Amino acid sequence: MQPVVDIRGLTKRFGDREVLRGLDLAVPAGVCFGVLGPNGAGKTTLLRALLGLTPVSGGEIRVFGESMPVAGRAVRARCGVVPQADNLDPDFTVIENLRVYAGYFGLSAVAVADRIRELLAFVELTDRADAPIATLSGGMKRRLTMARALINRPELIILDEPTTGLDPQVRRMIWARLRALREQGRTLLLTTHYMDEAERLCDELVIIDHGQILERGSPRDLIRKHVEPEVLEVRGKVEQAGSALANSADTRIELIGDIHYCYTRDARSLLATLEQHRELTFLHRPSSLEDVFLKLTGHELRD
Amino acid sequence: MQNTLRPRFRHAAFAIWARNMLVLRKMMGPSIVINLGEPLLYMVGLGFGLGLYIGGQMDMPYLTFLASGFLAASAMNTATFEALFGVFTRMVPQKSYDAMLASPIEIADILAGEILYCATKSVIHGTGILVVATLLGAVSGWQALWVLPILFLVGLTFASLALIMTAFASSYAYFSYYTTLVMMPLMMLSGVFFPVSVLPEVMQNILYGLPLIHAVQLVRPLMAGLPVTDVALHLSVLVAYGVVGYLIGVRLVRKRLSV
Numbered sequence: 088m089q090p091v092v093d094i095r096g097l098t099k100r101f102g103d104r105e106v107l108r109g110l111d112l113a114v115p116a117g118v119c120f121g122v123l124g125p126n127g128a129g130k131t132t133l134l135r136a137l138l139g140l141t142p143v144s145g146g147e148i149r150v151f152g153e154s155m156p157v158a159g160r161a162v163r164a165r166c167g168v169v170p171q172a173d174n175l176d177p178d179f180t181v182i183e184n185l186r187v188y189a190g191y192f193g194l195s196a197v198a199v200a201d202r203i204r205e206l207l208a209f210v211e212l213t214d215r216a217d218a219p220i221a222t223l224s225g226g227m228k229r230r231l232t233m234a235r236a237l238i239n240r241p242e243l244i245i246l247d248e249p250t251t252g253l254d255p256q257v258r259r260m261i262w263a264r265l266r267a268l269r270e271q272g273r274t275l276l277l278t279t280h281y282m283d284e285a286e287r288l289c290d291e292l293v294i295i296d297h298g299q300i301l302e303r304g305s306p307r308d309l310i311r312k313h314v315e316p317e318v319l320e321v322r323g324k325v326e327q328a329g330s331a332l333a334n335s336a337d338t339r340i341e342l343i344g345d346i347h348y349c350y351t352r353d354a355r356s357l358l359a360t361l362e363q364h365r366e367l368t369f370l371h372r373p374s375s376l377e378d379v380f381l382k383l384t385g386h387e388l389r390d
Numbered sequence: 391m392q393n394t395l396r397p398r399f400r401h402a403a404f405a406i407w408a409r410n411m412l413v414l415r416k417m418m419g420p421s422i423v424i425n426l427g428e429p430l431l432y433m434v435g436l437g438f439g440l441g442l443y444i445g446g447q448m449d450m451p452y453l454t455f456l457a458s459g460f461l462a463a464s465a466m467n468t469a470t471f472e473a474l475f476g477v478f479t480r481m482v483p484q485k486s487y488d489a490m491l492a493s494p495i496e497i498a499d500i501l502a503g504e505i506l507y508c509a510t511k512s513v514i515h516g517t518g519i520l521v522v523a524t525l526l527g528a529v530s531g532w533q534a535l536w537v538l539p540i541l542f543l544v545g546l547t548f549a550s551l552a553l554i555m556t557a558f559a560s561s562y563a564y565f566s567y568y569t570t571l572v573m574m575p576l577m578m579l580s581g582v583f584f585p586v587s588v589l590p591e592v593m594q595n596i597l598y599g600l601p602l603i604h605a606v607q608l609v610r611p612l613m614a615g616l617p618v619t620d621v622a623l624h625l626s627v628l629v630a631y632g633v634v635g636y637l638i639g640v641r642l643v644r645k646r647l648s649v
Contacts, residue, residue, distance in 0.1 A: 101649070140491055141648050160494040168492035174485035178413045187412065190405040191493035239493075 089152055091116045091243050091274045092137060097146035099132055099298075106132045108298040109146070114291075119265065119275040121285040121292030123376075125384050129298040130278040131171060134247055138163060150243070164192060167241030171248045173228045175220050181231055182207070182216040185238055192239045199238060206234040209264065226257035233264065244268060246277040250284060262287055282377035296384045306376050313382055314374040315339065315350040319357055322346055323367035331364045332357075350374065402495045406503025410476075411510070422518070429464065429519040433457055433526055436583075448585070450614040454530070457523040458613035459582035461537060462544060462605040464519055465512040469545035470573060472508040473552035474565045480504075481556070487647060497644045505549040505636065512545030513538055523613070530615030537609045543625070544605040547632035551601075553639030557646055576602045581610075601631045 092114035099107040106129045114120045124130050135141040137148055139156030148155040150162045176184050182203060189199040207213045210230035215223065223231065229249070236244060249265070250258040265288055269275055279285050285292055286306045293303040302309060310316075321328050328347050332340055335357050339350040349357060354371060361369055414421070433456065441452035448455055480486040490500055516538065523529050555568045579589065580602035586594050597603045604624035611618045 138492065160496065163492065164494045166492075170488060170492065172485065174489040176409075176486055176489070177484060178416070183412070187409050188489070188493070190408055191402070191490055191495050193402070193405070193494070235489075236492075 088116055090114055091151060092120075092276065093147075093149040093152075094133075094137065095147045097133070097136065097148060098144045099129070099136060099141070100144045106298050107136070107143075110295070110298065110300060112293060112300070114274060114276055116274050117269070117272050118290040119269050119277070119288050121289035122276070122278045122295060123280065123282070123285055123292055123380060124278075124295040125280065128296045128384075130295065131247055133295075134245055134276075134278065138166065138168065138245070164239065165242050167236035167239065167244045169229075169232050169236045169244070169246040169249050171251070173225075173232055175228055175231060175235070177220050180217050180219055181212055181223070184220065184231060185235055188235050189238045194239065202238065202240075206237055209237070210234045211260070226253050229253060229257065229261065233261065237268075241273065243274045243276065246275065248279055249277055250279070250281065258284070282375060282380055286376045294380060294383055301383045302379075309379050310374055310376060314378045315352050316374055317351050317354045318372050318374045318378060319349040319351070319354055319361070320346050320370040320372070321349060321361065321367055322369065323364075327364070328367050331360060331367060335360065348378075350378070400499050400502075402499040403502035403506060405495065406490065406500050407506045407510070410503070410507040414507075414511070414514075426518045426522060429457075429460065429522050432460055433522060433528065437526070437528065449616070451528070453526060453528045454523075454614050455585075455610070456583065457519070457526070457528040458537075458610040459580075459606050461516055461519050461523070461541070461613070462609040463577045463580070463582045463602065465516050465541040465544040465605065466548045466576070466602055467573065468512045468515045469505075469508040469547075469549040470552045470569075472511050473504065473549040474556055474559075474568065475562065476508075477501075477504050477553065477556045478559055478562065478565075481643070481647075491647070497647060498640045501553060501636065501640050501643060505546050505553070505632075508549030508552075509542045509545030512541050516541040529613055533615065534613050537612050540605070540608050540612070543628050543632070544601075547601055547605075547628045547635070550632045550635030550639060552635075554635055554642060557639055557642030576600060581606045601628055604628055 090113040092112065094110055094112040097107050097110040097112075098105065110133065122130050122133060132141065136143050137150060137155065139159030139162065142156070150158070151165060153162055155162060176187060179187060185203045185206065186196045186199065189196065189203075204213075207216055210233055212227060212230055212234065215227065220228070233249070246265075250261055253261070262284070265275060265277075275288075277288070289306060291303070291305055292309075294301045294309075302313070304312070321332065322345065325342070325345055329342075332338070332347055332349060335349065335351075337351060337353070338357060341348045341350075351357060358371065361367060433453065437453035437456045441456070444452045487497075487500055491497070520529065520534065520537065524534075552568070555565065559565060579593070580586070580597055580600070586597055586603065589597070604627045608618060608621070608624045
């Protein structure tokens with residue numbers, strides 16, 4: 088089957104700074120696809136390019152088989168976008184925001200009346216329908232933005248860091264809704280730098296950095312491929328921990344700040360060692376996508 | 391690529407116009423006071439007061455002269471202010487355009503909708519002034535209603551020109567240059583308050599190359615019940631400024647937002 092998004096050799100330069108460097112990406116229909124990367128990796132630029140909102144420096148973008156940005160209008164009519172920063176219309180109430188936005192898609196208020204009722208229920212904002220935007224919490228705004236993105240029954244939903252800055256309750260609620268949308272057969276394309284989010288939601292993902300794809304696959308495959316299954320995070324005086332862990336065989340140890348991350352296939356001997364070092368505290372957990380991410384993108388800070 | 395870059399008028403512009411009209415409707419109360427109060431002050435103050443001194447030196451009462459000039463200038467002012475402050479607010483701090491651009495709407499549509507709205511505001515404001523002027527006896531007859539479509543065109547022209555400024559602006563403070571250096575001189579010299587014939591000829595020639603004087607010369611005879619002359623010339627200057635302003639504006643805003 089034809090991929091919903093098909094990107095080949097995409098490059099984008101801002102002056103002499105290269106933000107995307109020959110990116111190849113195919114998003115199959117009906118999956119939740121993640122684009123992961125540190126800040127400044129090129130995630131948002133990628134999404135803007137694929138919606139035809141920014142001219143590209145090279146490469147080819149096809150969405151629904153149509154060439155972008157030439158087919159921009161037709162393609163965007165079939166997409167829903169949840170941007171990173173809320174841009175709800177502050178001049179309107181909740182329901183007016185949805186009505187006015189429907190107008191941008193050429194849908195009349197009468198035609199979308201039922202749809203709006205449905206969407207408000209879907210994001211649990213029915214009782215706030217007439218509330219002005221200024222009175223909404225961050226979580227409510229995000230949910231409304233999500234409802235707004237669904238007004239045109241999009242086949243492809245694009246979400247740029249959908250749960251950044253939200254509390255755990257709202258995040259879980261949004262995840263549940265996104266899974267429901269995928270169940271309905273829609274394609275989801277989301278960027279995030281929350282690895283737990285990607286692990287929970289994405290069927291497939293790419294990790295990008297410096298405008299290039301570092302790795303692609305399912306979260307489980309990537310974890311299996313790149314990191315040992317178990318992790319011990321050891322905390323304590325750096326020298327003490329260092330000497331205690333010095334002789335551990337079959338363990339890959341990374342020191343980040345004051346924590347030793349010990350990646351291993353079998354943690355039993357390490358646990359026995361740590362039993363004898365009461366001055367050290369530790370956390371034993373299965374390895375996660377975050378470990379893969381840090382291994383691939385490095386530890387230095389980004390902004 | 392080419393066909394997405396050439397601005398053309400599309401139905402989508404009305405969605406933007408409708409959005410703005412919905413906001414306007416919410417603020418109808420306060421805006422009626424401003425729409426009627428301001429022209430009333432001008433016409434009573436200047437028209438009657440100053441008119442006493444100027445008396446019958448023209449082919450029409452000074453009140454009619456002033457009201458008609460003021461009407462044309464107010465169409466310019468209303469549209470310009472909306473296209474500066476209103477458009478900037480929606481484009482920059484509110485990020486409304488970002489939301490619109492995620493739909494099938496494009497920048498050319500947004501700006502077409504914006505100038506349609508600015509021109510609509512000019513007509514609404516102008517209607518208020520026309521009513522006040524009629525009540526004060528400054529309007530000679532029904533043919534004065536023809537000024538309403540003229541005001542719409544004047545609104546389109548000046549809104550389009552203001553878009554160029556807005557596209558460049560980094561903050562609201564920037565707009566004072568335009569209002570002080572462009573709008574004020576235009577308003578003072580384009581025959582709004584006194585006939586341009588008293589100005590040196592060089593000055594008159596310059597003024598005829600600028601749009602406001604043409605708006606004044608279309609509106610004034612319609613208000614005074616006199617024959618309108620050089621209609622085609624006046625209309626073409628207004629249309630030309632509008633089209634050029636719009637095309638440059640679209641180009642600049644596209645450059646600003648398509649990053």
